[in-house]
Amino acid sequence: MEHIPEEDRAVEAASKSLLETDSAEKRVLGILWNVSSDTIGVQVQDMRKPATRRGILSATSSLFDPLGFVAPVLMAPKILLQQLCQLDLGWDDPIPQHLEQKWIEWTQALHHLQDFKIRRCYKPxxxxxxxxxxxxxxxxxxxxxxxxxxxxRMTDIEGKTHCSFLAGKARVTPLKTVTIPRLELTAATVAVRLDAQLKRELEVAVDSTTFWTDSSTVLRYIKNRTSRFHTYVANRVQVIQQHSDPGQWRFVDGKSNPADEASRGVSVEKFLHRSRWTSAPEFLWKKEEHWPVDLNLPVQLDQNDAEVKRPAIVSVTSTSEKNPTDRLLLQYSSWYRLKRAVAFFLRLRRLLKAKAERALSALQTRTAAHDGSRSSASSTSANEKKPNKKGTAARADQPTTPALLSVEEIDDAETAVISYVQSQSYKEEISRLRGMQNVKCSSPISRLDPVLDQNVLRVGGRLGRSTQAFESKHPAIMPAKSHVTDLDLLTPNHLLLLRAGPRLPPGAFSDSDNYTRRRWRQVQHLATEFWRRWSQEYLQTLQHRQKWTKEERNLQVGDVGYHRRQERS
Structure with a gap:
């Protein structure tokens, strides 16, 4: 009480001292505060719990240590619990004997933890x-x-130095195996977050902050600004670089690192007599020239480091311009227009081919006549040139071409487009079918039992014996990812069947078909229900009623009526 000014003391405190109470130790937020010595201790409760996972977890959780005063001591039961989890034991199953012996030894030594005391005030x-x-x-x-x-670490005007414990964190490693460099980096992340938390709570102005680690790999990760890391390392390096400066990180050897006790755990006896956890390392009590010398590490990381992303090597192959046929197919967004365009190209090809055949035939005729008689060839050539000047005889033999496309031409264009698309996606399948071989089982269309009909791959199977139309029995096979496939027109068949394809077999369907595993019966029931509601609810609204469009009262007795009698002629 002598450290508290008299004007800040309560009235009761002037007449009654805190030391006059029954006990000098007070419970504050689950920890013990000795008022007489102004020290903080840990309350140890009864640890007589069954040697099971449930009992060990209950006993460990009963020790309330929010600031991590005895965190290294609590690591032993945490590691024991992790080992039990790896053995896949139940909550109330008995644990192995060697693990049970470790648990008994820890609980028997735990009562000595009541002798642990630490000063409450940072400033002595x-x-x-x-x-x-x-x-x-x-x-x-x-x-x-x-x-x-x-x-x-505080220094007064006389040059005296004092180090006070602030807080500590100790955690077990994940069950999944993690490399030591990653764990060291995770520990560094815990230190950075602990710094942010303490700076929000401390009422003391901190002049500088220094982070210490015994991992040279972590120091190189933190100070590196050019390399790209994998996700695990990149996320933690980003957190460290956001909340600290790379110049604040220094190297300390493992023997002088007090955090080593948090990573491995210590016994109660060693913690009370030979621990550096609450007293800080020896070099921190000395002047800075006696501190460990920082390592001069290269900033550039080795490309063979497992955590560094290797630059992706992309091989670019220069290809020529797209196939003219592919450019033609991509030019149209309508299936009908594409067929018309291809039909005109096929007509042009047919005309050019016929013209070339006529020219070849004429050349062969002139060559034969030249071999027989040169004079006869000269007169024949003169007679042929005269009609050409007028432009009538040369076109007399050419067939006239209609301006409009015929149905046969459009069908041929459709077959040509489908055959070309199939040749680009199913080269191997078409080659094997032409060689009278079966399609490989690894092919994506092997289950369709494909057949080759006029250079078009079609679905085979037992439907060939049915009486349906040929297109319904053997539809053409088209690749799922193709521009031409996407040009398929949207018809009511798509809306009712939820896919393009032939109609499903008719039949009687009921509401119970919604719960069957046969999808086609579900779809048919939905189609039937759609047409029923369409005819009953929507179709009638399209009919214009000529009579009784307005509400009128019924005929009553006494109303004058008009009766028209049709006379017979």
């Missing part, structure tokens, strides 16, 4: 005005756990 008695206040964070990791611890 007799400490003069503070000239320097620094925050130091240590991070470390091992195969069993990782953690971080924070200290406040």
């Amino acid at each position: 008695p007799g400490f003069k005005a503070i000239t320097s206040c620094q925050a130091h964070y240590f991070a470390d990791a091992s195969e069993t756990g990782y953690g971080a611890v924070a200290y406040l």
Whole structure:
């Protein structure tokens, strides 16, 4: 009480001292506060729990340690629980004997933890005005756990130095195997987040912050700004670089790192007598020239590092311009217009081919006549040139071409387009069918039992014996990802069947078909229900009624009526 000014003391405190109470220890937020010595301790409850996962978890959770005063001691039961999880034991199953012996030894030594005391005030008695206040964070990791611890280093005007424990964190490693460099980086992330939390809560102005780690790999990751890391490392490096500066990170050897106790855990006896957890490492009590020398690490990382993303090697092959046929197919967004365009091209090809055949035939005739008689060839050539000048004899033998396309020409164009698209997607299948071989089972269309009909792949199977139309029995096979396939027109058949294809067999369908596993019966029932509602609810609204469009009263007795009698002639 002598440290509290008299004007800030309560009225009751002037007449009654806190030391006059029954007990000098008070419970504050689950921890023990000794008022007489102004120290904080840990309350140890009864640990007589069954040696099961449930009992161990209950006993471990009963120790309330929000600031991590005894975090290294609590690592032993946490590691034990993780081992039990790996054995896939139930909550109330008995644990193996060797693990049970470890649990018994830990619980028997735990009562000594009541002797643990730590000063509540960061500034010791007799400490003069503070000239320097620094925050130091240590991070470390091992195969069993990782953690971080924070200290406040103060220097007064007389040059005296004092280090106080701020907070600590200790966690077990995940069940999934993680490399040591990744765990070291995770511990560094815990230290950075602990720094952000303490700076929000501390009422002391901190002049500088220093982070310590015994992993040179982590230091190189943090100081690197050019390499790209994998997701796990990249996310944690980003957090560290956002909340700290790379110049704040320094190297410390493992023997001088107090966070090593958080990563491996210590016994109660060692924690009370030979621990550096709450007292800070020895070099931190000395001047800065006695601190560990920082490593001069190269910033550039090795490209063979497992966490560094290797640059993707992309091989670009220069190809010529697209096939003219593909350009033609991509030019149209309508299936009908595409067929008309292809039909005109096929007509042009047919005309050019016929013209070339006529020219070849004429050339052969002139060659034969030249071999027989040169004079006869000269007179024949003169007679042929005269009609050409008028432009009538040369076109007399040419067949007249109609301006409009015929149905046969459009059908031929459709067959040509389908055959070309199939040849681009199913080269191997067409080649095997032409060679009188079956399609491989690995082919995506092998289950369709494909057949080749006039250079068009069609669906085979037993439908060939039915009496349906040929297009319904053997529809053409088209690739799913093709521009031509996307040009298929949207018809009522698509809306009713939810796909393009032949009509399903007719039949009687009911509401119970909605719950059957046969999809075609579900679709047919929906189609039947659609047409029923369409004819009953929508079709009638399209009919214009000529009579009784207005509401009128019924005929009553006494109304004058008009009767018209039709006379017979």
